[in-house]
Amino acid sequence: MASSEQSITASTAASLAAAIGAISVVGIGLGLSVPLLALEMEARGIPRTWIGLNTAMGGIATILLAPFMPRLVRQYGAGPMLIGAIVLAIATLIGFKATPSLAAWFVLRFLFGAALCVLFVVSEFWINAAAPPQRRGLVMGVYATVLSLGVAGGPAILGVTGIEGWAPYLAGAALFALGTIPVLIGANGAPEVHTESRLGMMALIRIAPSATLAGLIFGAVETGEMSFLAIYGLRRGLDEQTAALLMTMALLGGVACQIPLGLLSDRMDRRKLLLICAVVGVVGSLLLPALAMDGWAIRAVLFVSIGVVAGLYTVGLAHLGARFEGAELAAANAAFVMLYSIGLIIGPPMVGAGMDALDPHGFAYTIAALLGVYAVVVAWRIARVPRK
Structure with a gap:
């Protein structure tokens, strides 16, 4: 044995x-x-x-x-x-x-x-x-x-x-x-799929909105940040090299946080962890306008908040794996990647419009709004369905 x-x-x-x-x-x-x-x-x-x-x-x-x-x-x-x-x-x-x-x-x-x-x-x-x-x-x-x-x-x-x-x-x-x-x-x-999924894309989103919508929101936030974070730094007086450092700190945070978040997700309700990731992102985004751009405080906030927000992808995928199997899991993963790709398309225009409306802090406020809407959805889901 x-x-x-x-x-x-x-x-x-x-x-x-x-x-x-x-x-x-x-x-x-x-x-x-x-x-x-x-x-x-x-x-x-x-x-x-x-x-x-x-x-x-x-x-x-x-x-x-x-x-x-x-x-x-x-x-x-x-x-x-x-x-x-x-x-x-x-x-x-x-x-x-x-x-x-x-x-x-x-x-x-x-x-x-x-x-x-x-x-x-x-x-x-x-x-x-x-x-x-x-x-x-x-x-x-x-x-x-x-x-x-x-x-x-x-x-x-x-x-x-x-x-x-x-x-x-x-x-x-x-x-x-x-x-x-x-x-x-x-x-x-390699895993095999022997049957056709009984659930369509919309049904999967209704059954597991916390997991599937994590892909959409993370796609929008990730591309919005990658497209405009350096520009945000330039608009607030940084030179190009220092503004690029902000993106470096954000990327390093994304790399550093995934394994700890994955370990944590194995020990708690993944929906609650997704909610925590979103709330940390909201708080981090709202702190940006109040922080000096050339200090280590803003770099630390970007490292932690963006790194934790990247957990939406990791924890969202793990949550799908716990909810579905076989053909339904294949369909759920496809829905997740599709929503992520939609996020990639809609994120930069939304963040760019936010910066045009409230230059330059519309960048931070738009990111916070996207994550805030997702946090509300997840909190509502947890309240309505206490158990997974």
């Missing part, structure tokens, strides 16, 4: 390592490719409006494809889906360099976004399904931490290769290709 339990534990660990390893390597490629494509278009003199529209194609692809993901996973399997998505990502990344046509770049960006949608939905379903229930939060925290480190490492590689010539594109393609290795090794441990 002991050897059997040890074997099951080893099998589970290998399965988790395969999914986390694959998406983490892809994270490096993603962190490299997104700024690379933007800089390439900028160097070609393409207007920034068109650069933004091209970038948005990835989110549109996710929104359109995500509802079909459970059926595709059931038909083709998690392992083959990940391999196919990586191959598509490699082909489209090479295609960007091979053609100068902006119209072709819109098609390629849509296909690239579709590949990323498959990678994230399938890998997160795989991890959620394979994670032991009593350690699901920890596993999702490790996943989020390693992925964040991978995405952060992408621009560093770009700093070595530069943006000219084939070198950055080939480096990105090679990194994506490395993601196939752990998938091939752990393919036997």
Whole structure:
């Protein structure tokens, strides 16, 4: 019996390592490719409006494809889906360099976004399904931490290769290709979906609003902060280098907080932890206008508040894993990623409009408002349904 339990534990660990390893390597490629494509278009003199529209194609692809993901996973399997998505990502990344046509770049960006949608939905379903229930939060925290480190490492590689010539594109393609290795090794441990989900996207959102809406709000807050935090610093008198440091502190907070939050989520009602994450974000945002921009106090607030807010993604995914299984879990993960992508699209315009209305503190107030609305929804849910 002991050897059997040890074997099951080893099998589970290998399965988790395969999914986390694959998406983490892809994270490096993603962190490299997104700024690379933007800089390439900028160097070609393409207007920034068109650069933004091209970038948005990835989110549109996710929104359109995500509802079909459970059926595709059931038909083709998690392992083959990940391999196919990586191959598509490699082909489209090479295609960007091979053609100068902006119209072709819109098609390629849509296909690239579709590949990323498959990678994230399938890998997160795989991890959620394979994670032991009593350690699901920890596993999702490790996943989020390693992925964040991978995405952060992408621009560093770009700093070595530069943006000219084939070198950055080939480096990105090679990194994506490395993601196939752990998938091939752990393919036997991939979860399977044998039935079709009985629940549609809206039903999943109604059943688990705290978890699913966490993806939407975090997507909006994350892109709003990434787009305007440095600008907020500039508007309040910082130079470019010091303003960029604010973003560095925010990113470091996101990396540092995920494993502790994951561990905590294994020991308490995850809805209450999601509420705490949102409230910490509201308080942190409302403190920003009162703090000096060049002091360590504002950097500490950004590190803690944005780091804790990033827990919406980690804890939200863990909450889904605890609520659903099989086909419903695959559908729930797809809904989560779709809502996250919608957040990516709506976040920057909302925060930008807030800054235009109340320059510069509209940045902080808009972030606080987004998180505040989510906090109200979660508090209402906890009051109405005391138990999960």
